[in-house]
Amino acid sequence: MKAVDLARTAVANTFRSKLRTTLTVLALFVGAFTLTITTALGAGVSSYISTQVNSFAAEDVLLVQATTDLTAAAEDDGPAEWDPETSTSSNTQAGGPPLAGAQAEPLTDDDLDTIAAIDGISGIDPVRSVSTDWVSTDSSAKFEFSVNPQSAVTVADLEAGAQLDHSASGFEVMLPNDYLEALEFSSADDAVGSEVTIGMTDITGATHEVTAEVVGVSRSSLFASGAGANNALVTELASLRTAGIDGADENSVIAIAYLESGLSDAQIEQVTADLSDAGFSAQTIEDQLGIVTTVIAGITGVLNAFAIVALIAAAFGIVNTLLMSVQERTREIGLMKAMGMGSSRIFALFSLEAVTIGVIGSLLGVGAAMLVGSGLSTALAAGPLADLEGLSLFLFEPASLIGVVLLISAIAFVSGALPASRAARQRPIESLRYE
Structure with a gap:
């Protein structure tokens, strides 16, 4: 019997007992x-975190500050309208990194x-922070506004426009996309090239206004909860803040x-x-995201454990299915051997x-996981995870999918080794006499 005939016969024999095979x-x-879903979940989150880490213009950096009191900027659904009675100037917390604390x-x-x-x-690069009050356009109201102090060392995830030019002499701003509706822009492209007015209060209580050009619109990310400003704009805002008083310049709270x-x-x-x-606290970007990766690893680990249990149960199912098949086909095996078919062929x-059962089960599982995962990713991206733009919760990588199919096929082959070995050892005369 040739290899092609063996494969054809194996596929046909697999469904002799449809109920056992189906179970x-x-x-x-x-x-x-389960294995495909958990692998895709881990890949999706890891890819998003890597993208956020790579938003820094340089790798291998530490965020350093003089204290260890860690807080995070509060998240909001959008900018709050500026109220002269209750709103205050932003500080390094607004738009700052998770390391920055009050x-x-x-x-x-x-x-x-x-x-x-x-x-x-x-090397060391101090992250200069500036305090601002509000932002507006000619046609909009004033809305609370903060400048991300890390914009000098990060690369924005652009929705439209271009990155900040820190060598330019003109004032440039990177506008977060959640300001588009508030500032009455019809789209991100509509905002690019327009001018906004930034208001601030100096240390004497006097107010100042600075006009800047919107060069780009950024998506939300883990490290960019505030607007970006180029060096020229930061310098101007810092100069206005001090009101020309010597020694009043705001020092950096964070250094790269x-x-x-x-x-x-x-x-x-x-x-x-x-x-x-030396009295400083420091964290890598990966350290700051450690709790996220730990939680995801824990979730995927638990789900993978369920997958392993299911595969172990399936392995015993394959053994049982083939052992019963060997017993039912004892006379057939004896006949094949009597006609010259060798033990290796049996x-x-x-x-x-066994491998056929494994391939069918794995392909169905992988296909269903891709359908469910893609649907969940789309639904979550439009709902609870809408603020994490660019996040694909389930990322199905071809290598991982092929790996799942090969792994389950290998488990099926190993599980079928015992029944196959038993069939190969059958003696033709005894098998033909079997009732």
């Missing part, structure tokens, strides 16, 4: 479905020198410490420890039957 396929289906002390020049002198740090290339995880931990000994025939 075994269903067990494999559950395992394949109790953080400003970093002095001596602090920056101390940080730069730590072994493993190749650039690590030397090629540092190992242990060396980075040592740099962090040295900074802590083993291959029953092994192919």
